[in-house]
Amino acid sequence: RRLLEFSTESPNAIADDEFGTYNFTSCQIYCYGSLLDTVQMAKLFEDSKTFVDMKLLFSPQKTLEDFDAFMAAKNNTPSRDEIREFVDAHFGAKGTELDVWTPTDWIEHPGFIDLIHDPDLKQWGVDLNNIWKELGRKMKDDVHKNPDYYSIIPVPNPVIVPGGRFIEFYYWDSYWIIRGLLHSEMYTTARGMIENFLSIVQRIGFIPNGGRVYYWGRSQPPLLTAMVKSYVDFTKDDLFAINALEILEHEFEYFINNNTVQAKGHNLVIYRDTSTGPRPESYSEDVETSQSFTTKEAKEDHYSELKSAAESGMDFSSRWFINANGTNEGNLTDAKTRSIVPVELNAILYWNAKMIAEFHSKAGNIEKMVEYETKAQKIQEAIQAVLWNEEAGCWLDYDLINEKPRNYFVPTNLSPLWVKAYNLSESEKISASVLKYIEANNLDSFPGGVPNTLYNTGEQWDLPNVWAPMQYILVEGLDNLGTPEAKALSQRWGQRWVKSNFEAYRETLAMFEKYDAENFGGHGGGGEYGVQTGFGWSNGVIIEWLAKYGRQISLSNTGAAARSCRLITVLGATAVAIVGAFAGRFIWRNWFK
Protein backbone atom coordinates (compact mmCIF):
# COMPACT_ATOMS: atom_id res chain seq x y z
CA ARG A 1 0.00 0.00 0.00
CA ARG A 2 1.34 3.38 -0.95
CA LEU A 3 0.84 5.54 2.11
CA LEU A 4 1.25 8.83 0.37
CA GLU A 5 -0.56 9.93 -2.74
CA PHE A 6 0.54 13.00 -4.60
CA SER A 7 -2.60 14.76 -5.80
CA THR A 8 -2.63 15.38 -9.54
CA GLU A 9 -4.62 18.63 -9.24
CA SER A 10 -2.02 20.35 -7.15
CA PRO A 11 1.28 18.47 -7.40
CA ASN A 12 2.49 19.89 -4.11
CA ALA A 13 -0.50 18.69 -2.09
CA ILE A 14 0.40 15.57 -0.21
CA ALA A 15 -2.59 13.50 0.79
CA ASP A 16 -1.76 10.97 3.42
CA ASP A 17 -4.65 8.84 4.56
CA GLU A 18 -3.24 8.36 8.08
CA PHE A 19 -1.34 11.53 8.69
CA GLY A 20 -3.53 14.26 7.17
CA THR A 21 -3.05 16.50 4.18
CA TYR A 22 -0.48 19.18 3.93
CA ASN A 23 -0.48 21.76 1.19
CA PHE A 24 2.51 23.98 0.63
CA THR A 25 0.80 26.97 -0.98
CA SER A 26 4.14 28.71 -1.43
CA CYS A 27 5.31 25.79 -3.59
CA GLN A 28 3.61 27.54 -6.53
CA ILE A 29 6.39 30.10 -6.29
CA TYR A 30 9.35 28.13 -4.91
CA CYS A 31 9.04 24.59 -6.29
CA TYR A 32 8.08 24.79 -9.98
CA GLY A 33 6.43 26.97 -12.61
CA SER A 34 7.17 29.80 -14.95
CA LEU A 35 8.11 32.41 -12.32
CA LEU A 36 10.76 30.12 -10.82
CA ASP A 37 12.06 29.25 -14.28
CA THR A 38 12.25 32.88 -15.44
CA VAL A 39 14.01 34.16 -12.33
CA GLN A 40 16.43 31.27 -11.88
CA MET A 41 17.40 31.19 -15.56
CA ALA A 42 18.19 34.92 -15.36
CA LYS A 43 20.93 33.95 -12.86
CA LEU A 44 20.47 37.07 -10.74
CA PHE A 45 22.36 35.66 -7.78
CA GLU A 46 25.76 34.07 -7.43
CA ASP A 47 24.19 31.18 -5.50
CA SER A 48 20.96 29.80 -7.00
CA LYS A 49 19.72 28.96 -3.50
CA THR A 50 19.43 32.68 -2.65
CA PHE A 51 16.25 33.31 -4.63
CA VAL A 52 14.27 30.38 -3.23
CA ASP A 53 15.15 31.48 0.32
CA MET A 54 13.70 34.99 -0.20
CA LYS A 55 10.46 36.04 1.50
CA LEU A 56 7.37 36.96 -0.50
CA LEU A 57 6.14 40.53 -0.02
CA PHE A 58 2.65 39.64 -1.31
CA SER A 59 0.54 36.50 -1.31
CA PRO A 60 1.54 33.75 -3.75
CA GLN A 61 -1.66 34.42 -5.69
CA LYS A 62 -1.03 38.16 -6.13
CA THR A 63 2.63 37.50 -6.94
CA LEU A 64 1.63 35.08 -9.68
CA GLU A 65 -1.00 37.49 -11.07
CA ASP A 66 1.56 40.30 -11.12
CA PHE A 67 4.05 37.97 -12.78
CA ASP A 68 1.57 37.05 -15.55
CA ALA A 69 0.85 40.73 -16.16
CA PHE A 70 4.59 41.51 -16.13
CA MET A 71 5.34 38.79 -18.69
CA ALA A 72 2.48 39.89 -20.94
CA ALA A 73 3.70 43.49 -20.78
CA LYS A 74 7.23 42.39 -21.71
CA ASN A 75 6.10 40.16 -24.55
CA ASN A 76 7.27 37.14 -22.56
CA THR A 77 10.88 38.19 -23.06
CA PRO A 78 11.83 40.49 -20.17
CA SER A 79 15.44 41.58 -19.89
CA ARG A 80 17.61 40.50 -16.96
CA ASP A 81 17.31 43.99 -15.43
CA GLU A 82 13.52 43.91 -15.74
CA ILE A 83 13.42 40.50 -14.03
CA ARG A 84 15.61 41.89 -11.27
CA GLU A 85 13.18 44.81 -10.83
CA PHE A 86 10.28 42.36 -10.59
CA VAL A 87 12.12 40.34 -7.94
CA ASP A 88 13.07 43.48 -5.98
CA ALA A 89 9.44 44.60 -5.97
CA HIS A 90 8.01 41.23 -4.90
CA PHE A 91 10.61 39.55 -2.67
CA GLY A 92 12.41 40.50 0.53
CA ALA A 93 15.89 39.45 1.62
CA LYS A 94 16.67 35.79 2.27
CA GLY A 95 16.76 34.41 5.79
CA THR A 96 14.66 37.19 7.35
CA GLU A 97 12.21 34.61 8.68
CA LEU A 98 14.78 33.38 11.20
CA ASP A 99 16.26 34.98 14.30
CA VAL A 100 19.61 33.94 15.72
CA TRP A 101 18.70 32.09 18.90
CA THR A 102 20.77 31.32 21.97
CA PRO A 103 19.69 27.87 23.15
CA THR A 104 18.08 28.25 26.57
CA ASP A 105 19.70 25.05 27.84
CA TRP A 106 23.22 25.98 26.72
CA ILE A 107 25.80 25.67 29.48
CA GLU A 108 29.32 26.98 29.58
CA HIS A 109 31.08 23.89 30.86
CA PRO A 110 29.45 20.58 29.88
CA GLY A 111 31.06 17.49 31.40
CA PHE A 112 32.78 16.35 28.19
CA ILE A 113 35.26 19.23 28.53
CA ASP A 114 36.64 17.60 31.70
CA LEU A 115 37.36 14.43 29.74
CA ILE A 116 39.90 16.22 27.53
CA HIS A 117 43.49 16.25 28.77
CA ASP A 118 45.38 18.25 26.18
CA PRO A 119 44.97 21.96 27.04
CA ASP A 120 44.63 23.10 23.41
CA LEU A 121 42.03 20.44 22.65
CA LYS A 122 40.22 21.34 25.85
CA GLN A 123 40.01 24.97 24.72
CA TRP A 124 38.77 23.76 21.33
CA GLY A 125 36.05 21.77 23.08
CA VAL A 126 35.00 25.00 24.82
CA ASP A 127 35.01 26.85 21.45
CA LEU A 128 32.93 24.15 19.76
CA ASN A 129 30.42 24.20 22.58
CA ASN A 130 30.17 27.98 22.04
CA ILE A 131 29.42 27.54 18.34
CA TRP A 132 25.99 26.03 19.16
CA LYS A 133 24.96 29.58 20.05
CA GLU A 134 25.93 30.83 16.59
CA LEU A 135 24.05 28.05 14.82
CA GLY A 136 20.78 28.34 16.80
CA ARG A 137 17.78 29.65 14.80
CA LYS A 138 14.21 30.39 15.82
CA MET A 139 11.39 31.14 13.39
CA LYS A 140 9.70 34.50 13.66
CA ASP A 141 6.03 34.44 14.70
CA ASP A 142 5.07 35.68 11.25
CA VAL A 143 6.17 32.34 9.75
CA HIS A 144 3.48 30.59 11.79
CA LYS A 145 0.89 33.28 11.00
CA ASN A 146 1.66 33.61 7.29
CA PRO A 147 3.44 30.43 6.16
CA ASP A 148 2.43 31.06 2.54
CA TYR A 149 4.84 33.97 2.36
CA TYR A 150 7.89 31.81 3.00
CA SER A 151 9.68 28.81 1.60
CA ILE A 152 10.66 27.72 5.11
CA ILE A 153 8.67 24.80 6.58
CA PRO A 154 7.23 25.96 9.92
CA VAL A 155 8.31 23.88 12.90
CA PRO A 156 7.35 24.40 16.56
CA ASN A 157 10.83 24.45 18.15
CA PRO A 158 14.11 26.28 17.42
CA VAL A 159 16.81 24.37 15.56
CA ILE A 160 20.57 24.14 15.16
CA VAL A 161 21.41 24.60 11.48
CA PRO A 162 24.48 23.32 9.62
CA GLY A 163 25.81 26.84 8.87
CA GLY A 164 26.96 28.92 5.90
CA ARG A 165 24.37 28.87 3.09
CA PHE A 166 22.45 26.18 4.97
CA ILE A 167 20.26 28.34 7.19
CA GLU A 168 17.50 25.77 7.74
CA PHE A 169 17.50 22.28 9.24
CA TYR A 170 18.84 19.37 7.17
CA TYR A 171 17.52 15.93 7.89
CA TRP A 172 20.56 13.65 8.12
CA ASP A 173 22.90 16.43 9.31
CA SER A 174 20.64 16.69 12.37
CA TYR A 175 21.60 13.19 13.55
CA TRP A 176 25.22 14.23 14.18
CA ILE A 177 24.17 17.67 15.39
CA ILE A 178 21.79 16.10 17.93
CA ARG A 179 24.47 13.69 19.18
CA GLY A 180 26.79 16.67 19.65
CA LEU A 181 24.04 18.55 21.53
CA LEU A 182 23.49 15.55 23.79
CA HIS A 183 27.21 15.48 24.64
CA SER A 184 26.90 19.22 25.34
CA GLU A 185 24.04 18.33 27.74
CA MET A 186 21.56 20.38 25.69
CA TYR A 187 18.75 17.88 26.09
CA THR A 188 15.90 20.35 25.55
CA THR A 189 17.27 21.63 22.25
CA ALA A 190 17.92 18.07 21.06
CA ARG A 191 14.43 16.96 22.06
CA GLY A 192 12.90 20.05 20.43
CA MET A 193 14.59 19.22 17.13
CA ILE A 194 13.39 15.62 17.30
CA GLU A 195 9.86 16.82 18.09
CA ASN A 196 10.01 19.06 15.02
CA PHE A 197 10.77 16.01 12.89
CA LEU A 198 8.00 14.00 14.51
CA SER A 199 5.56 16.84 13.79
CA ILE A 200 6.75 16.97 10.18
CA VAL A 201 6.08 13.25 9.68
CA GLN A 202 2.62 13.80 11.17
CA ARG A 203 1.89 16.72 8.86
CA ILE A 204 3.66 15.69 5.69
CA GLY A 205 4.12 11.93 5.96
CA PHE A 206 7.91 11.95 5.66
CA ILE A 207 10.85 14.25 6.40
CA PRO A 208 12.01 16.34 3.46
CA ASN A 209 15.72 16.73 2.63
CA GLY A 210 15.79 20.10 4.42
CA GLY A 211 13.46 22.63 6.02
CA ARG A 212 12.23 24.29 2.82
CA VAL A 213 9.15 23.55 0.75
CA TYR A 214 11.26 23.21 -2.38
CA TYR A 215 12.71 19.97 -0.95
CA TRP A 216 9.23 18.44 -0.86
CA GLY A 217 9.82 15.55 -3.28
CA ARG A 218 12.78 13.98 -1.54
CA SER A 219 13.98 12.93 1.90
CA GLN A 220 17.47 12.07 3.16
CA PRO A 221 18.91 8.95 4.86
CA PRO A 222 16.19 8.20 7.46
CA LEU A 223 17.87 8.77 10.80
CA LEU A 224 14.89 9.98 12.87
CA THR A 225 14.55 6.69 14.80
CA ALA A 226 18.29 6.80 15.53
CA MET A 227 17.90 10.37 16.83
CA VAL A 228 15.18 9.15 19.21
CA LYS A 229 17.40 6.24 20.27
CA SER A 230 20.33 8.62 20.96
CA TYR A 231 18.07 10.87 23.03
CA VAL A 232 16.77 7.91 25.05
CA ASP A 233 20.28 6.51 25.56
CA PHE A 234 21.39 9.83 27.06
CA THR A 235 18.27 10.66 29.09
CA LYS A 236 16.85 7.18 29.87
CA ASP A 237 13.45 8.63 28.94
CA ASP A 238 12.00 5.44 27.41
CA LEU A 239 8.53 6.95 27.33
CA PHE A 240 9.68 9.48 24.75
CA ALA A 241 10.48 6.63 22.35
CA ILE A 242 7.34 4.71 23.18
CA ASN A 243 5.17 7.76 22.49
CA ALA A 244 6.93 8.30 19.17
CA LEU A 245 6.43 4.73 17.97
CA GLU A 246 3.47 5.32 15.66
CA ILE A 247 5.32 8.09 13.83
CA LEU A 248 8.58 6.13 13.62
CA GLU A 249 6.74 3.17 12.15
CA HIS A 250 5.08 5.49 9.68
CA GLU A 251 8.41 6.85 8.45
CA PHE A 252 9.83 3.33 8.17
CA GLU A 253 6.84 2.13 6.15
CA TYR A 254 7.00 5.25 3.99
CA PHE A 255 10.49 4.30 2.81
CA ILE A 256 9.59 0.64 2.38
CA ASN A 257 6.37 1.40 0.48
CA ASN A 258 7.77 4.05 -1.82
CA ASN A 259 11.39 3.07 -2.41
CA THR A 260 11.45 -0.73 -2.67
CA VAL A 261 12.88 -2.52 -5.70
CA GLN A 262 13.64 -6.16 -6.39
CA ALA A 263 17.18 -7.48 -6.79
CA LYS A 264 18.05 -11.18 -7.09
CA GLY A 265 14.60 -11.99 -5.74
CA HIS A 266 14.99 -9.81 -2.63
CA ASN A 267 13.30 -6.56 -1.64
CA LEU A 268 15.76 -3.73 -1.19
CA VAL A 269 15.40 0.02 -1.05
CA ILE A 270 16.78 2.78 -3.31
CA TYR A 271 16.87 6.59 -3.23
CA ARG A 272 14.25 8.30 -5.38
CA ASP A 273 12.36 11.57 -5.79
CA THR A 274 8.71 12.31 -6.55
CA SER A 275 8.81 15.90 -7.77
CA THR A 276 9.13 17.27 -11.29
CA GLY A 277 11.62 19.67 -12.83
CA PRO A 278 15.12 20.78 -11.88
CA ARG A 279 16.14 21.23 -8.24
CA PRO A 280 14.68 24.67 -7.40
CA GLU A 281 17.76 25.58 -5.32
CA SER A 282 20.15 24.67 -8.17
CA TYR A 283 17.80 25.30 -11.06
CA SER A 284 20.05 26.70 -13.78
CA GLU A 285 22.77 24.17 -12.91
CA ASP A 286 20.36 21.30 -13.57
CA VAL A 287 18.96 22.88 -16.74
CA GLU A 288 22.53 23.17 -18.00
CA THR A 289 23.40 19.50 -17.46
CA SER A 290 20.06 18.52 -19.00
CA GLN A 291 21.12 20.10 -22.31
CA SER A 292 22.63 16.81 -23.43
CA PHE A 293 19.18 15.22 -23.36
CA THR A 294 16.82 15.96 -26.20
CA THR A 295 13.35 14.87 -25.09
CA LYS A 296 11.25 16.27 -22.26
CA GLU A 297 11.05 12.76 -20.73
CA ALA A 298 14.81 12.28 -20.84
CA LYS A 299 15.34 15.66 -19.17
CA GLU A 300 12.79 14.78 -16.47
CA ASP A 301 14.58 11.48 -15.88
CA HIS A 302 17.86 13.35 -15.54
CA TYR A 303 16.34 15.74 -12.97
CA SER A 304 14.98 12.77 -11.02
CA GLU A 305 18.39 11.10 -10.95
CA LEU A 306 19.96 14.30 -9.61
CA LYS A 307 17.26 14.79 -6.95
CA SER A 308 17.51 11.13 -5.95
CA ALA A 309 21.26 11.65 -5.46
CA ALA A 310 20.35 14.64 -3.25
CA GLU A 311 18.05 12.32 -1.29
CA SER A 312 21.09 10.14 -0.56
CA GLY A 313 22.87 13.19 0.90
CA MET A 314 25.78 12.49 -1.49
CA ASP A 315 25.07 15.10 -4.08
CA PHE A 316 27.05 14.62 -6.17
CA SER A 317 29.39 11.72 -6.61
CA SER A 318 30.71 9.22 -9.14
CA ARG A 319 29.03 6.76 -6.79
CA TRP A 320 25.85 7.45 -8.77
CA PHE A 321 27.34 7.29 -12.28
CA ILE A 322 26.65 4.33 -14.53
CA ASN A 323 28.01 4.93 -18.02
CA ALA A 324 27.28 2.92 -21.18
CA ASN A 325 30.03 0.44 -20.20
CA GLY A 326 28.52 -0.06 -16.78
CA THR A 327 31.36 1.67 -14.90
CA ASN A 328 31.46 4.77 -12.66
CA GLU A 329 33.41 6.95 -15.06
CA GLY A 330 31.56 9.94 -16.41
CA ASN A 331 29.79 13.06 -15.25
CA LEU A 332 26.40 14.19 -13.97
CA THR A 333 24.69 13.18 -17.20
CA ASP A 334 25.57 9.58 -16.26
CA ALA A 335 23.75 9.80 -12.92
CA LYS A 336 21.57 6.71 -12.48
CA THR A 337 20.89 6.92 -8.77
CA ARG A 338 17.56 5.13 -9.01
CA SER A 339 19.26 2.10 -10.54
CA ILE A 340 21.75 1.63 -7.72
CA VAL A 341 20.88 -0.23 -4.52
CA PRO A 342 22.78 1.68 -1.82
CA VAL A 343 24.31 -0.28 1.06
CA GLU A 344 23.72 2.31 3.82
CA LEU A 345 20.05 2.98 3.07
CA ASN A 346 19.25 -0.70 3.51
CA ALA A 347 21.49 -0.93 6.56
CA ILE A 348 19.77 2.10 8.12
CA LEU A 349 16.32 0.62 7.48
CA TYR A 350 17.47 -2.62 9.13
CA TRP A 351 18.62 -0.53 12.09
CA ASN A 352 15.29 1.36 12.19
CA ALA A 353 13.37 -1.93 12.31
CA LYS A 354 15.62 -3.18 15.16
CA MET A 355 15.19 0.03 17.15
CA ILE A 356 11.41 0.09 16.62
CA ALA A 357 11.33 -3.54 17.84
CA GLU A 358 13.37 -2.51 20.89
CA PHE A 359 10.99 0.37 21.71
CA HIS A 360 7.99 -1.96 21.32
CA SER A 361 9.64 -4.41 23.67
CA LYS A 362 10.07 -1.60 26.25
CA ALA A 363 6.37 -0.83 25.82
CA GLY A 364 5.49 -4.50 26.33
CA ASN A 365 4.03 -4.80 22.78
CA ILE A 366 5.36 -8.27 22.13
CA GLU A 367 3.49 -8.87 18.88
CA LYS A 368 4.76 -5.63 17.39
CA MET A 369 8.25 -6.36 18.63
CA VAL A 370 8.22 -9.71 16.81
CA GLU A 371 6.78 -8.05 13.69
CA TYR A 372 9.67 -5.56 13.51
CA GLU A 373 12.31 -8.14 14.43
CA THR A 374 11.03 -10.18 11.48
CA LYS A 375 11.21 -7.15 9.18
CA ALA A 376 14.78 -6.52 10.34
CA GLN A 377 15.68 -10.15 9.74
CA LYS A 378 14.34 -9.97 6.16
CA ILE A 379 16.34 -6.84 5.40
CA GLN A 380 19.48 -8.42 6.86
CA GLU A 381 18.99 -11.48 4.64
CA ALA A 382 18.60 -9.25 1.57
CA ILE A 383 21.73 -7.27 2.49
CA GLN A 384 23.68 -10.51 2.90
CA ALA A 385 22.35 -12.05 -0.33
CA VAL A 386 22.64 -9.05 -2.64
CA LEU A 387 25.11 -6.57 -1.17
CA TRP A 388 27.73 -8.68 0.63
CA ASN A 389 30.52 -9.51 -1.80
CA GLU A 390 32.72 -12.41 -0.80
CA GLU A 391 35.36 -11.66 -3.42
CA ALA A 392 35.78 -8.01 -2.43
CA GLY A 393 35.45 -8.90 1.26
CA CYS A 394 32.97 -6.09 1.84
CA TRP A 395 29.44 -4.91 1.05
CA LEU A 396 29.00 -3.22 -2.33
CA ASP A 397 26.23 -1.16 -3.95
CA TYR A 398 24.31 -3.10 -6.60
CA ASP A 399 23.78 -1.96 -10.20
CA LEU A 400 20.22 -2.86 -11.25
CA ILE A 401 20.81 -2.04 -14.93
CA ASN A 402 23.80 -4.32 -15.43
CA GLU A 403 22.77 -6.64 -12.60
CA LYS A 404 26.19 -6.58 -10.97
CA PRO A 405 27.90 -5.30 -7.83
CA ARG A 406 29.65 -1.94 -8.07
CA ASN A 407 33.16 -2.56 -6.86
CA TYR A 408 34.03 1.07 -6.07
CA PHE A 409 35.00 2.27 -2.64
CA VAL A 410 32.54 4.48 -0.72
CA PRO A 411 32.68 4.65 3.11
CA THR A 412 29.05 3.51 3.15
CA ASN A 413 30.24 0.11 1.88
CA LEU A 414 31.19 -0.50 5.52
CA SER A 415 27.98 0.95 7.00
CA PRO A 416 26.54 -2.45 8.04
CA LEU A 417 29.30 -2.50 10.69
CA TRP A 418 28.00 0.78 12.11
CA VAL A 419 24.43 -0.50 12.55
CA LYS A 420 25.36 -4.17 13.08
CA ALA A 421 23.41 -5.35 10.03
CA TYR A 422 25.27 -8.63 9.74
CA ASN A 423 25.46 -11.96 11.47
CA LEU A 424 27.28 -11.04 14.68
CA SER A 425 28.58 -14.58 15.14
CA GLU A 426 30.71 -13.99 12.01
CA SER A 427 32.48 -10.93 13.39
CA GLU A 428 35.97 -12.53 13.25
CA LYS A 429 35.59 -13.54 9.62
CA ILE A 430 34.08 -10.21 8.59
CA SER A 431 36.81 -8.33 10.44
CA ALA A 432 39.52 -10.20 8.52
CA SER A 433 37.74 -9.57 5.18
CA VAL A 434 37.04 -5.92 5.79
CA LEU A 435 40.59 -5.16 6.96
CA LYS A 436 41.90 -6.81 3.79
CA TYR A 437 39.48 -4.68 1.75
CA ILE A 438 40.79 -1.56 3.51
CA GLU A 439 44.36 -2.57 2.72
CA ALA A 440 43.59 -3.49 -0.88
CA ASN A 441 42.03 -0.07 -1.45
CA ASN A 442 44.90 1.73 0.31
CA LEU A 443 42.42 3.50 2.55
CA ASP A 444 44.93 4.02 5.33
CA SER A 445 47.24 6.07 3.14
CA PHE A 446 45.47 9.43 3.35
CA PRO A 447 46.73 11.93 5.95
CA GLY A 448 43.48 13.90 6.20
CA GLY A 449 40.97 11.05 6.57
CA VAL A 450 39.36 8.41 4.37
CA PRO A 451 38.09 10.03 1.14
CA ASN A 452 34.55 9.54 -0.05
CA THR A 453 35.58 7.77 -3.24
CA LEU A 454 38.87 7.00 -4.99
CA TYR A 455 37.86 8.87 -8.14
CA ASN A 456 38.37 12.62 -8.60
CA THR A 457 35.57 14.12 -10.69
CA GLY A 458 35.44 17.60 -9.15
CA GLU A 459 32.12 16.67 -7.50
CA GLN A 460 32.01 17.33 -3.78
CA TRP A 461 31.34 13.74 -2.69
CA ASP A 462 34.38 12.42 -4.56
CA LEU A 463 38.15 12.28 -3.93
CA PRO A 464 39.74 14.18 -2.26
CA ASN A 465 36.84 15.29 -0.07
CA VAL A 466 36.33 13.73 3.36
CA TRP A 467 33.10 14.20 5.31
CA ALA A 468 32.52 13.95 9.06
CA PRO A 469 29.47 11.64 8.88
CA MET A 470 31.40 9.18 6.74
CA GLN A 471 34.41 9.15 9.11
CA TYR A 472 31.90 8.51 11.87
CA ILE A 473 30.33 5.56 10.07
CA LEU A 474 33.78 4.03 9.43
CA VAL A 475 35.24 4.62 12.88
CA GLU A 476 32.19 3.59 14.88
CA GLY A 477 31.65 0.61 12.57
CA LEU A 478 35.18 -0.71 13.07
CA ASP A 479 34.85 -0.12 16.79
CA ASN A 480 31.60 -2.12 16.87
CA LEU A 481 33.25 -4.98 15.03
CA GLY A 482 35.17 -5.55 18.25
CA THR A 483 38.30 -7.43 17.11
CA PRO A 484 41.57 -5.95 18.43
CA GLU A 485 42.78 -5.10 14.89
CA ALA A 486 39.52 -3.37 13.91
CA LYS A 487 39.40 -1.49 17.20
CA ALA A 488 43.00 -0.32 16.84
CA LEU A 489 42.35 1.02 13.33
CA SER A 490 39.12 2.65 14.50
CA GLN A 491 40.95 4.47 17.27
CA ARG A 492 43.76 5.59 14.98
CA TRP A 493 41.34 6.94 12.34
CA GLY A 494 39.15 8.59 14.96
CA GLN A 495 42.08 10.33 16.65
CA ARG A 496 43.60 11.35 13.32
CA TRP A 497 40.28 12.96 12.35
CA VAL A 498 40.23 14.96 15.57
CA LYS A 499 43.82 16.11 15.08
CA SER A 500 43.34 16.99 11.43
CA ASN A 501 40.12 18.98 12.11
CA PHE A 502 41.98 20.73 14.93
CA GLU A 503 44.84 21.66 12.61
CA ALA A 504 42.34 23.25 10.18
CA TYR A 505 40.67 25.05 13.10
CA ARG A 506 44.01 26.26 14.50
CA GLU A 507 44.90 27.79 11.15
CA THR A 508 41.52 29.30 10.23
CA LEU A 509 39.41 29.36 13.42
CA ALA A 510 36.68 27.66 11.35
CA MET A 511 34.96 24.29 11.24
CA PHE A 512 34.30 23.09 7.70
CA GLU A 513 31.50 21.20 6.01
CA LYS A 514 34.05 18.89 4.37
CA TYR A 515 37.81 18.35 4.57
CA ASP A 516 40.68 17.21 2.34
CA ALA A 517 41.89 13.61 2.52
CA GLU A 518 45.17 14.47 0.86
CA ASN A 519 46.13 17.32 3.20
CA PHE A 520 46.26 16.97 6.96
CA GLY A 521 44.35 20.02 8.22
CA GLY A 522 43.09 21.02 4.78
CA HIS A 523 39.47 21.77 3.95
CA GLY A 524 37.47 20.36 1.02
CA GLY A 525 36.18 21.98 -2.16
CA GLY A 526 34.65 21.24 -5.55
CA GLY A 527 30.97 20.78 -6.37
CA GLU A 528 28.49 23.49 -7.19
CA TYR A 529 28.96 25.85 -4.24
CA GLY A 530 31.96 27.09 -2.23
CA VAL A 531 33.02 25.20 0.91
CA GLN A 532 30.82 26.18 3.88
CA THR A 533 31.84 26.79 7.45
CA GLY A 534 29.94 26.39 10.69
CA PHE A 535 29.49 23.44 10.67
CA GLY A 536 26.85 21.33 12.37
CA TRP A 537 27.83 17.73 11.69
CA SER A 538 31.58 18.38 11.81
CA ASN A 539 31.18 19.96 15.27
CA GLY A 540 28.90 17.14 16.45
CA VAL A 541 31.37 14.41 15.47
CA ILE A 542 34.34 16.21 17.03
CA ILE A 543 32.52 16.86 20.31
CA GLU A 544 31.56 13.17 20.49
CA TRP A 545 35.13 12.08 19.80
CA LEU A 546 36.68 14.60 22.17
CA ALA A 547 34.49 12.94 24.79
CA LYS A 548 35.55 9.49 23.57
CA TYR A 549 39.30 10.00 23.05
CA GLY A 550 39.96 13.15 25.08
CA ARG A 551 41.91 11.33 27.79
CA GLN A 552 44.24 9.71 25.27
CA ILE A 553 44.95 12.30 22.61
CA SER A 554 47.87 14.61 22.94
CA LEU A 555 48.42 17.10 20.15
CA SER A 556 52.14 16.58 19.69
CA ASN A 557 54.80 14.27 20.97
CA THR A 558 56.95 17.32 21.31
CA GLY A 559 54.36 18.78 23.61
CA ALA A 560 54.21 15.57 25.59
CA ALA A 561 57.98 15.33 25.73
CA ALA A 562 58.25 18.94 26.87
CA ARG A 563 55.73 18.27 29.62
CA SER A 564 57.68 15.12 30.69
CA CYS A 565 60.93 17.11 30.75
CA ARG A 566 59.29 19.76 32.89
CA LEU A 567 58.08 17.05 35.26
CA ILE A 568 61.56 15.45 35.48
CA THR A 569 63.16 18.85 36.14
CA VAL A 570 60.68 19.60 38.93
CA LEU A 571 61.14 16.13 40.47
CA GLY A 572 64.93 16.41 40.11
CA ALA A 573 65.00 19.84 41.75
CA THR A 574 62.83 18.60 44.59
CA ALA A 575 65.12 15.61 45.12
CA VAL A 576 68.22 17.84 45.14
CA ALA A 577 66.54 20.18 47.61
CA ILE A 578 65.64 17.31 49.97
CA VAL A 579 69.11 15.74 49.80
CA GLY A 580 70.62 19.21 50.24
CA ALA A 581 68.50 19.83 53.34
CA PHE A 582 69.54 16.52 54.90
CA ALA A 583 73.20 17.15 54.08
CA GLY A 584 72.97 20.64 55.54
CA ARG A 585 71.50 19.36 58.79
CA PHE A 586 74.17 16.63 58.98
CA ILE A 587 77.00 19.13 58.45
CA TRP A 588 75.48 21.59 60.92
CA ARG A 589 75.06 18.93 63.62
CA ASN A 590 78.45 17.23 63.19
CA TRP A 591 80.80 19.99 62.30
CA PHE A 592 79.50 23.11 63.95
CA LYS A 593 77.87 21.83 67.13
Ligand SMILES: OC[C@H]1O[C@H](O[C@H]2O[C@H](CO)[C@@H](O)[C@H](O)[C@H]2O)[C@H](O)[C@@H](O)[C@@H]1O
Ligand atom coordinates in the same frame (compact mmCIF):
# COMPACT_ATOMS: atom_id res chain seq x y z
O1 LIG B 1 22.26 23.24 -2.85
C1 LIG B 1 22.85 22.06 -3.27
C2 LIG B 1 22.55 20.90 -2.35
O2 LIG B 1 22.86 21.28 -1.03
C3 LIG B 1 22.54 20.38 0.00
O3 LIG B 1 23.46 19.30 0.03
C4 LIG B 1 24.63 19.44 0.78
O4 LIG B 1 24.43 20.08 2.05
C5 LIG B 1 23.51 19.44 2.96
C6 LIG B 1 23.54 20.25 4.23
O5 LIG B 1 24.77 20.14 4.89
C7 LIG B 1 23.88 17.99 3.20
O6 LIG B 1 22.85 17.36 3.91
C8 LIG B 1 24.11 17.26 1.88
O7 LIG B 1 24.62 15.99 2.18
C9 LIG B 1 25.12 18.03 1.04
O8 LIG B 1 25.40 17.38 -0.15
C10 LIG B 1 21.12 19.82 -0.10
O9 LIG B 1 20.94 18.77 0.84
C11 LIG B 1 20.86 19.30 -1.49
O10 LIG B 1 19.56 18.81 -1.60
C12 LIG B 1 21.08 20.47 -2.44
O11 LIG B 1 20.73 20.10 -3.73
